[in-house]
Amino acid sequence: MSAQELAIAGDADVVRVRQAVRAAAVSAKLSLVDQTKLVTAASELARNTLTYGGGGGAVVEEVFNGLRKGVKAIFHDKGPGIADLQLALTDGYTSGSGMGLGLGGARRLVDEFTIDTAPGDGTTVTVVKWAR
Amino acid sequence: MTSEPFGDLIERCRAAEDDLVRRWRADVAASLRGRISEVELDKELRDLLDAVLSAVGSSQGGDTKSPAYGEVRALLVDLSRARALQGFSPSETAINVFTLKRAVREVVGAGAEFQPFSDVIDDLGLFTFETYARAREEVIAQQAEQLLELATPVVKLWPGVVALPLVGTLDSARAQVVMEKLLQTLVDTGSEYAIIDITGVPAVDTQVAQHLLKTIVAARLMGAECIISGIRPQIAQTIVALGIEFGDIATKATLADALMLALGRIGVDVAAEMSKRGL
Numbered sequence: 555m556s557a558q559e560l561a562i563a564g565d566a567d568v569v570r571v572r573q574a575v576r577a578a579a580v581s582a583k584l585s586l587v588d589q590t591k592l593v594t595a596a597s598e599l600a601r602n603t604l605t606y607g608g609g610g611g612a613v614v615e616e617v618f619n620g621l622r623k624g625v626k627a628i629f630h631d632k633g634p635g636i637a638d639l640q641l642a643l644t645d646g647y648t649s650g651s652g653m654g655l656g657l658g659g660a661r662r663l664v665d666e667f668t669i670d671t672a673p674g675d676g677t678t679v680t681v682v683k684w685a686r
Numbered sequence: 687m688t689s690e691p692f693g694d695l696i697e698r699c700r701a702a703e704d705d706l707v708r709r710w711r712a713d714v715a716a717s718l719r720g721r722i723s724e725v726e727l728d729k730e731l732r733d734l735l736d737a738v739l740s741a742v743g744s745s746q747g748g749d750t751k752s753p754a755y756g757e758v759r760a761l762l763v764d765l766s767r768a769r770a771l772q773g774f775s776p777s778e779t780a781i782n783v784f785t786l787k788r789a790v791r792e793v794v795g796a797g798a799e800f801q802p803f804s805d806v807i808d809d810l811g812l813f814t815f816e817t818y819a820r821a822r823e824e825v826i827a828q829q830a831e832q833l834l835e836l837a838t839p840v841v842k843l844w845p846g847v848v849a850l851p852l853v854g855t856l857d858s859a860r861a862q863v864v865m866e867k868l869l870q871t872l873v874d875t876g877s878e879y880a881i882i883d884i885t886g887v888p889a890v891d892t893q894v895a896q897h898l899l900k901t902i903v904a905a906r907l908m909g910a911e912c913i914i915s916g917i918r919p920q921i922a923q924t925i926v927a928l929g930i931e932f933g934d935i936a937t938k939a940t941l942a943d944a945l946m947l948a949l950g951r952i953g954v955d956v957a958a959e960m961s962k963r964g965l
Contacts, residue, residue, distance in 0.1 A: 565857050568857075569855055572889065587923050587924075590888075590889060590921065590923075590924050594890065594928065598891050598928075601891070601893060652892055652893065652896065653930070655892045655928050658929065659928035659929050659930075663927045
């Protein structure tokens with residue numbers, strides 16, 4: 555399966571991203587637990603893209619590192635960016651009205667997690683979950 | 687009266703109308719796969735051709751937004767709506783219009799006047815496409831609304847115990863409907879226990895959890911206790927990794943366990959109840 559590009563502009567798009575990630579996870583033969591973890595992480599990140607990034611997009615693709623298959627998801631927006639990354643990753647901190655667990659929780663749910671962000675420069679979050 | 691750019695194309699089309707419809711129908715019918723009978727199709731295309739020829743032959747000629755095209759547009763709206771509801775794909779619908787070009791070219795012949803005619807058909811094809819998309823969107827919006835209502839039944843399990851089986855995605859709009867419905871049912875039935883079953887919720891993220899917690903706090907304010915059931919192993923592990931705390935809210939793996947817990951807390955003697963009802 556090639557990379558799939560999805561726009562995130564509304565609540566319905568979050569659901570669409572979730573379904574695309576689930577389909578990729580099933581195809582990469584992730585276990586049920588890992589599927590659920592990845593889908594939940596994608597749900598958090600897609601909602602962050604929408605709520606804090608003002609909308610953006612997601613790229614979902616299957617990856618292979620020579621040993622294991624996995625799913626990579628990239629969430630990008632051109633929003634205000636994150637000024638204090640450590641604070642944003644702290645459990646319980648939110649600049650909005652959520653629980654403040656999404657970003658840090660998403661990091662714990664996946665195998666690889668990277669954030670590229672700068673104030674005023676948008677945010678790109680890349681996550682990978684490998685099949686065991 | 688003939689408008690200039692089309693020359694005598696209209697007259698030639700009129701003269702060959704039967705051949706034209708036959709040729710056109712053959713192209714369209716290939717994509718129908720039995721969903722519409724040939725007789726119906728024949729009538730549709732004949733009406734459409736007649737309307738198109740009248741409109742093109744009128745003084746306004748090539749402007750498809752002019753009043754002369756009113757009947758053509760009405761016919762196309764009916765056609766694309768019907769096709770959208772019958773499950774035709776967008777190209778299977780647009781082909782109804784675009785294949786008229788080939789029919790005219792092959793039956794009547796293409797001269798200099800064919801180009802403006804072809805432009806008119808392109809415009810009408812696009813119009814068909816847009817109407818089709820709008821009809822599809824209406825269907826989707828309707829279904830979304832129906833789902834919103836469908837997916838939130840509150841069922842009575844026992845006097846004083848109600849259950850709310852949640853299925854699907856719990857977004858903000860649904861969470862609001864669910865909360866209102868549950869709180870109202872608690873008042874109507876005077877129940878002390880509500881079991882929220884999330885077996886049918888595919889993923890519990892922080893937003894879903896927040897909605898659940900708010901609903902439970904609201905129910906508590908009304909004096910009712912909530913139990914969450916249907917927490918499957920993968921959901922439990924995800925909730926732990928996310929760091930969501932359910933605090934002192936009772937959670938169970940299955941609806942049966944949750945019902946047992948509620949009955950135990952109310953102090954129901956199931957055997958006595960059964961003999962009382964003669965079961």
